[in-house]
Amino acid sequence: MSVHSKFIRRNTLSRWALGILLIIFVVWEANHLEGFSWGYDEGLYLIVARLVRSGYTLYKEVSHSQGPLFIYSVVSAFELFGMSVAAGRFVIVLYAAIGLLAVALTAQHLNGWASGLSAAVLLMLAPEFFRLSRAVMPDVPVSTMATLAIMSSLRYLRTGHRKWLLFAGFAFGIGCLFKLIIIPAFLPIGLAVLCFHPSTERLRAWRKLASDTALVLGAALIPGLICLLVYGWQPLYDHLVAPTVRARAAFPLDTAANARWIGEYLLDNAGLTILAIWGALLLLPRRSASVAVIASWGAVVLLALVFQTPLFFHHMGTLLFPMSVLGGCVAGDLEERLRSPWKPITWRKGIILLIGLGAVAGYVFTLPTTLKDYRTLLVAPTTxxxxxxxxxxxxxxxxxxxxxxxxxxxxxxxxxxxxxxxxxxxxxxxxxxxxxxxxxxxxxxxxxxxxxxxxxxxxxxxxxxxxxxxxxxxxxxxxxxxxxxxxxxKITPPLPIQHPQQATLGQGIRFLGYDLHHSPFKPGGQVYLTLYWQALDKIDDDYTVFTHLLDSEGRLQAQKDNPPVHGLLPTSAWEVGEIIQDRYIIPLPPDLPPGDYQIEVGMYQLETGQRLEVRGEPEGEGDRILLGEVEVSD
Known part of the structure; x- marks a missing residue:
């Protein structure tokens, strides 16, 4: 088999291996969607997506301080899979799978397929990535877009095809509509454009440099301009820009504290940190444009975190993507060195080989702790x-x-x-x-x-x-x-009662009227009923309220009995003159025939079943109060 054939076969096998790895990741994550705590941030994005899905307009009606595209990703998941936490989390799993693919292709560009596959595995095994890849939060999607932009800029450097530059700018612009934390990632993309046009050429072909710069800037601005046309500048400023500016003023920047926190985070991921540092040291001697882009990517992500205010723990996840790429390069370097053991090894190459093996051994040493963290993340620590x-x-x-x-x-x-x-x-x-x-x-x-x-x-x-x-x-x-x-x-006059109706129960309770909601009513549905009471005198006993649905012959067809306000406000606790809003849901039988039905309400003592006497309008004589008719239709 020729060298070229072996190369083709190896690339094919590597692509298949990467595809299988991504499928395993998606299946694994999809079966562990509940293994995440009920966090504030996740709840925020879920409730905003719920309101948008219900027809409320983002920014004009719904308050939100991040870009719109992530919300609409979650809304799309709701459309396809139903409005649930699992549906929202599954779309993040898909973004995470794309992020793994982008990391693998970026590392493969630098150091071959061994690096690419290793980088994907390193990212997949990072506990913080496992946590964030199942959380309805934009951190993983925005890092995925940043990595796609970096990968595309590397392809541009290799091929010179401007379509990759266009894709890099567009991926960056899309990322900005997820979260503005992606903005520092534009520096490596711009560096790729400059590196493709060295100084001697730039003097002769400045027009092409300007053209490429305009191309990437235009592609990056297109998503933002569309967003501006859809929402208008004032709502976007009020919800996106103003809170960010004011927050920086409200939270003074503490770079020393941020640096300490970042250092602690890197120590918590010591195995990956060691691999990333050694991978960076292996790449730097090459002095290539691709290495410059990757190095600047890691540097700007790190600096952005140092100067972030306020800095939250989930922001740290943006470090995992460049760290995994650099760490994957160690595996690629080792694979290349160990693939030809018959070649003579100089003392310098031997030291590099030993350090590389030591870095891998250090990562393997931390794996038990990593897997332990994985087990704790499989069950949500909900309070x-x-x-x-x-x-x-x-x-x-x-x-x-x-x-x-x-x-x-x-x-x-x-x-x-x-x-x-x-x-x-x-x-x-x-x-x-x-x-x-x-x-x-x-x-x-x-x-x-x-x-x-x-x-x-x-x-x-x-x-x-x-x-x-x-x-x-x-x-x-x-x-x-x-x-x-x-x-x-608490209810205060004037009372918002749909159907005012006066009646007195016993010696100290006045019925003021009722509301009916959610008509028309259907078999198997529910009658939503609100009753209004008032205490005329101090009530010594606790009474239970009955709400009955009667057919035309007075037979009971459905009912809901319980103490007032679901037992939270018993009649003995009512203050004189106080107005009580008492709500009931009466379930209708699935086989209830269509027709007109009557609602009767009243109160009784639970121990004896004795109803309170009712005095008042004709509808309120005896021991019950007759309300309006309810029509049940198919």
Whole structure:
């Protein structure tokens, strides 16, 4: 077999190996989508995508401080697979697979297929990549776009084909619509253009240099210009630029602290760090344009983190991509040296070989710790407060209710919406002054949410809003002073009652009327009913409310009985003159015949079954109150 045939066969096998590796990665990740904690950031992106999927306009109605393309990626996943956490996470897995491919092709360009395959494996085994590749957050997608841009610029250097330059600029521009943290990656792309036109040539062909520069800049600007045309400059400035500028003023830059944190992160990934450092040292003597591009990529990512404010842990994941490329080059170098053992080895080559083997041994030594981290990431460390709050919201609120929360993941998992202007109550946004007490109060008044949930302590930064909440909502559950659920909203005149109706129950309870929601009603559906009560006197006993659906012959067809406000507000706790909003969901049987039905309500003592006497309008005589008719249709 000729050398060329062996080369072709080797490349083919390597491509197949990479394809199999990517398939294994996607299948593995798709089967472990729940192995991620309920983080604030993930909840934020999920709830924003939920609102956009529901028809609300990004930036004009929905508050969001990052680019739009990531949100629409999640919305597309919702369209295809349903509105769930797993659907959102799966689209990140696909971005991560593309990122692995881009890393492999970048390393392959530098040092052959052994480097490419090794780089993909190193990135895939990094615990932080495993964590972020299943989180609905833009960090992995934006790093994927940056790596695609770098890979394309290397292809441009090798072939001179301007299509690769066009693709590099476009991938960078797309990345900017995910997250602006990609901006420093433009330096390596620009360096590739300059390196393709050396100084002697640049004096003679400055027009081509200017043309290539304009090409990459134009390709990078196209996505942004389209975004500007769609949303307008004012909403983009208010939501993207202003919060970033104000946040930098609110969080003073501390490069020393950032550097220490980055150092700790590199030590936590010591095996990969050692390989990346040695890979960089192996490449530097080549003094090629490709090496300059890769070196500048790693350098700008590192410097961007040092000067990032505020710096969060998930930002560190951007380091993994260039580190994996450099680390993969070590494997490629070793493979090349060990492939020809019969060649004489000088003392210099021998030392390089031993250091390379030592770097690999160091990485292998850290693998048990890495695999241990993997096992801990397979099960989401969700707090009991989050699960309990999610269960509470799902039980006590209705599907179309608004919920205000400083933990958006709870609202999303409870299948409830957050008011569009209040999707991002992050510390960064609050500290920057983009979300104030007045803004929160005004939006809460406008959207009339049924519950206010704060679990993460972010709302404690807005004390006037919390004081307002305590005045207008009832405290339903308290975990501690920084984590509480307020439900329901206190009702004050004038009453927003659809169907006013007066009746008196017993000696101290007045029925004021009711609301009916979500008509028309169908078999197997639900009747959403709101009752309004008022305490005329102090009530000593606790009563249970009954809501019955009767057919034309007075037979019971459906019912829902429970103490007022799901037991959160028993009648003995009612204050004199207080108005109680009491909501019920009456499930309709699937085989319920179409027709007109009557709703009757009232109260009784659970221990004896004795109903309270009703006095008032004709519909309220005896021991029940008859409400309006309900039409059930097919």
């Amino acid at each position: 009991s407060r989050q699960t309990d709050a999610t269960r509470f919201i799902s039980t006590f609120t209705w599907p179309d209710d608004w919920i205000v929360s400083d933990d958006p993941s709870v609202a999303f998992r409870a299948d409830r919406n957050v008011p569009p202007p209040l999707t991002d109550p992050s510390i960064r946004v609050i500290a920057a002054g983009c979300l104030t007490d007045e803004h929160l109060i005004a939006s809460t008044e406008e959207y009339q949410p049924q519950a206010v949930v704060y679990l993460s302590g972010r709302f404690t930064l807005l004390p006037r809003y919390l004081e307002w909440v305590r005045e207008h909502y009832r405290l339903a559950k308290s975990y501690d002073e920084t984590a509480q659920i307020y439900y329901p909203r």
